[in-house]
Amino acid sequence: MNILTVALPIRQRARLIGRLKEHTVVPVANGKEAVEWLKAGNTAALIVYFETEEDPLVALASLLPHNAKSRVLFCAKEGHNADFQKQLVSRLRVTAILHAPVDPDELVRRASIELDTKVPTLETRVEASSAIPKALLPVWLKHQETNRERVDTLITVCQEENPSEEWIDAGRRAAHQLAGSLGTFGLATASLLARDAERLVTQFAQLTDEQRLRLEKVVHALQLQLADPQLKLPDLENEAPKGSMLIFSIDSEWAAQFAQASKEAGFQPLLTDDPAGARRVFGLEHPDKVVLDLGDLGQEGMVLVHDLSGQGQGLVALLDPPGNNSLIACKTLTKPAANADILAALEHSEAAEKTAPRRILAVDDDPIVLETLTALLQALNIEVHCLQDPLTFWEQLAAVDPELVMLDVDLPYVGGVELCRAMRSEPKYFDIPVIFLSAYNDTETVHRVFTAGADDYVFKPIIGPELITRTRNRLRRARLAQPSLPDAAKRNDKRPDVSIFVQDDDLSRELFKQWSGQGLVVEKLTQSGAPLIERLTGPVETRPRVVLLDVLATNDVLQAFEGLGVNNYCEVWVRGDLTEEEIGWVYEWGLAGYLPQSLPAEIIGRRLARAAT
Structure with missing residues (x-):
């Protein structure tokens, strides 16, 4: 053929x-x-x-x-x-x-x-190379029966000659929830099969005999995948009686020899030479001890310590001479330090004093998604309040008083987009950051959520490191924004409230008009490349609080901002027409957020004014 x-x-x-x-x-x-x-x-x-x-x-x-x-x-x-x-x-x-x-x-x-x-088949290749993360294994085991029940619902739909609308809707929702939860656990191929099932069940009345046969094959494949997920988790209990240890260093030779020393001392070493990698490992593996070789990382090193400290783990930072530890909120040692001294410092260091937990309200009708969020975020000292019934949203919002809200787009009875839009019209909740979690990645849905006032959009299936990074960024920026800054007229510093590099002259004029009317100090940037980097890495007291950049005009320098410390002193937002992968890069580079090019000036102006004030 x-x-x-x-x-x-x-x-x-x-x-x-x-x-x-x-x-x-x-x-x-x-x-x-x-x-x-x-x-x-x-x-x-x-x-x-x-x-x-x-x-x-x-x-x-x-x-x-x-x-x-x-x-x-x-x-x-x-x-x-x-x-x-x-x-x-x-x-x-x-x-x-x-x-x-x-x-x-x-x-x-x-x-x-x-x-x-x-x-x-690809199932063996995919699953053999991607075991379920340790943090998610309890959730997977607890909800195996729930996923089997969802497959049983699909089997019932397949067996009926003319299933009722109620059964078709139940089958569609079961397939939708399977796609999200299986993908979250790393079963990528099973997630795609569930997407197929959702599409076919939705159109069940119009299916040909061949399409019905295909649906049956897909559902049978899902049965097999749930029966044999091919998990290959190492048994570390005997090898590492003291638990795991995250070791971060760009000195690979030192990291290797200290990893061996830690293993001999009873720890399972988890090595990384990348700050972003350290955050990912910390979020997914929940190490019992952390050693950070900060070297000459400077501001970036302090940010890394800030992100990983205060959550109950023993943490030691190694500093280059002269070892100024006045700004490091953890136990420090000056390099070179003997392995025995580092291990002793870890053994005798008190776990960092925990700060009050951050509060998140997560709304999703799938309990597996909610428990996944809890499992991933609990190591970050985050208290996740879960809500399955969106009809009780407002009561829970008032009771929890969250610092961040996570919403699913596809909720029963009342959609997440409508809840977000309603929050933005309520003065009491206007400033709470909102992250959407959804399997929908079409342009129309992305536009809808950002127009309604969303701060971020995470695609399902949930990828642990990505979710952790986005959540941490939103919470950190929310805390930095409190208490609110005084009106621009009362400030005695020289920092602009907003600096923009926008090629659309009409948009630029409209934004200037909005912000000037609100008393904000606005600066127009005219050059990318070295001049833009120089402007945003100058003295901290003169840097803008919020920056808006056209992504096509400034793409040559965006990736460098994180390493130069730009993102630690001002919020950098980018505007453009980006793919899902490119949106992910925006957050990997530490930028504040993404604004679709189709957003009207009123929405952009309101969003950045909120960030600046």
Whole structure:
């Protein structure tokens, strides 16, 4: 059987050729060439269409009359709204949508399902290389039965000839929740299968016999995955009776020899040479002891100590001579320090005095997501208050008085977007940061949540390090913003409230007008590159409090801000039209947040005015 690929890149095409040896892969450059190939009397069991500059709806519509029985896989170069995707599925026979960058192995798996061809499965490869993090294992074990019940719901839907609307809705929600929770536990392939199940159940009444058979196969695969998640967790009890130790150092030779000393002393060493990596390991593994070789990290080192201290672990920081420890809030030793002295300092150091826990209100109708949040965030001295019923949101909001709210987009009865919009209209709750958690990654949904006043958006399945980083950033900025600064007219410093580098002149004028009317001091930046870095790394007393930058105009310097300490003294927001991956980079670089290019000036102005004052 033929597989017709339209504009598919060589990497993905080569994987199809290598893995699906029983089939012939026929490449064409565009929709026009595909039509000509089909008109010549050729047929294809499967069409793989990779989105290019041509209109995909028009191109696909022109193909189908010439090959009525073929199935279609659509590879999207960007997120599309729901209407677009519905047209693909209902009108153009698209049975699966993959998003760029398209994983070649996932493309093969999808194609094999459509062609009913056996190939080496990806489940073993994925799961064997990604055990469930230790912090999440208790949650996984506790809720195995819940996930089995969700699969049972899907089985019931499959077995019914004409299931009721109530059963279809229950099946759709069960598949949706499975996709989020399985992905969170690292079962990436199972999460994708659950997404397939959700789409097929939603359209159950219109499914062909072949599509129903496919749904049954998907549900059976989910059964098998839940029965055998292939967890490979090391038994460290005998090897490390004293628990684990996080060791951070850019000196790999010293780190290796101290790791061996710590192992001999009864600890399981966890090594990293990257500050971001140290935060990830700390959040996921909950080490019992922490050793930070700060060297000459300066301000970045102090920020790292701030992030990892005050949470109950014994922590020792090593400093280069002369060893000025006046600003370090933990036990310190001056380098070089003997291994025995470091271990003794850890053994005799009192756990850092805990500060009052930070409070988060998390709203999601999936209990596994809520317990996952609790398991991931408890090591950060964060008290997570969980709410499944959004109808009681306002009562819980008043009772908890949270410093941060996490909302799911898809809640029963009242959506998370509406709750966020209502919070922003209430003076009492206007300033509380809001992070959305959702499996939806289409442009329309992202636009909706930011327009409603969201501060951040984390895509499901939840990735532990990403969630920890986003949460920590929001809470730290919220604390730095309290108490509120006095009005600009009463300040005696020279810091602008807001500095902007925006290429849209109309937007720039509108923002100046808004902020000036509120009494804020506004500065217009005109150059990127070295002049921008020089402006934002000058004397602290003259740096702007909040910065707004067009991402396309300043992309050459954004990544450098974290290392230069810019983000420790001012909030840097970027504006643009970014992909999900690029949005992730914004937060990895330590920037304050992302504002979609489509947001109106009123929303941008209100958001940054709140940050500046």
